[in-house]
Amino acid sequence: MAKISEAAKAECNRMQNKYKELLHSVEVEIDKLEKELTSTEDNFEAAKKKIDLAVLYIKASSFVATICYISIEHLDIRIENQLNDGRRLINKAIMLLEEALGDYGDDSLSLNDEVHEYLKDKFSDEWRYKFICSFGYVIDYFKFCYGENSKWLQNFIEIEGRLALLSKNIIDFKSYIKELSPEIEGYIYRVKLMNLAKSLISASAEQYRTKYELQDRRPDDMKMALNLTGTLRRIYVYLNEVEEAEEQKKIYDLWKKKLDTDLKAMKK
Template sequence: MGKITQEQRNLYFEKVKEYKKLIEARLSKEKTLQELLNSDDPGVAYKRIAAAEEALNVASHYMLVNSVSVALLGIKNEDYLAEARRAIARSIKHFEDTVTSYIDAPFSDYEKNLEAISDLSPQSRYQLLMKLGFAIKELEDAYGEMSRWKWAFIELWGKYATVAKNLLDLKNLPANLDFDSPNREVTYNHLTMVKRLFRDSADKYREKYEIFSNKAEDFRIAILFLNAIRRVHAVLGDRDDVEELKKKADIWTAKLESDIKKKEAPKR
């Protein structure tokens, strides 16, 4: 990379000045929404959703500044990427506070949370999830494959998968998938997303265990994701998938138990 000229710097700072104003406006709006979350009114869940979306808007502007830095200066802006990461984390936390962060739990455990946002249409839920997924992918791509945050993104994708599943109305899932349902297409797309995300998260957490952390907790989380998506397939009556996922979870559990015994053996 060549030396950055003063002309490049001036152009960069001029562009950033414009985006900083937009960021400040978005942050102000997010702060206002945050303050409204302290109230106990019945509509607080919808305000959390609004705050989650606004945090994503903030993140997108931070990543835009990084893109300008790469285009004009040829370098990443790590500070703005860090702010984007924090904004995405805030967004996910709002979603978790709305529909819980339960990876594998009976629908009855968080059904009331969904009732609190019953007026949020299946289309709106799916669009929000698409926006969140796009933000995570954009941030991951901005950091690059060799980033020190590589393994941290597995947790981020796992949290995303979890809120995606918990935003899905499992009670009315079969009815919404009916050919006569106006929500059929968007529900099918949402469900397909959840299935893919959960299988991917299971595989990624196992990969993290095998290659990076060697922590049993990562493998346990991987198994949780398998059991959780098996629960969804059970709701749909997908016997083959239920059986396949059960076998896979059993094999992984046996592998984890074996690994733990091997680690403990030298200590005896």
């Protein structure tokens, strides 16, 4: 490694300190909201606070990623411990969102109707779409900072799979069709979010299938791919997109047959 100049170190510290201050401010907000959450008895109000807290965790993780990126850019040093801290913040955010919105993918599209009824006027369609986009950007930021040869990249397959399901569960399916008119406020973002959810679920299913094929053929990976594919098919059925739904059924049946064949072979 080339010798790092004092000027480079000083500039790195100067830039990092700005984001460390921002990180500290968010951590203060997190502590405050966590205390409020512990004393919140109403389940719907708690769900709202969990989403707000998840937003803060994501914001904190983005500052951690930026601090790491500055180190990479100025010193050519990748500090994995810091990156792991940021990844843990992402996982905390996901857990909170799953508690608030659900983590399911293989059941009804409207298991969280009552939560959505409560949240309807608290998070606009525009906010929901931009939130999922920004969360995805933060995840991509971390993947870039880890580097393409990092052992931790495999962990992001699970993270992105959970985000894909959250992108579905943040949609109010009970009202979606009824509000599918350009004249109703938020129409563009409702459609954008639905298309984004379909895209994320499809990409995640393919990632799990590829992981199953190219690594150690863990049945759980293929089962997750099947879960996501089944979820995507249910969305297409709900939207009356018949050809797309039939295509997903073919994919599901093909992958299921592959898994069943492999499981039989493993038992021999």
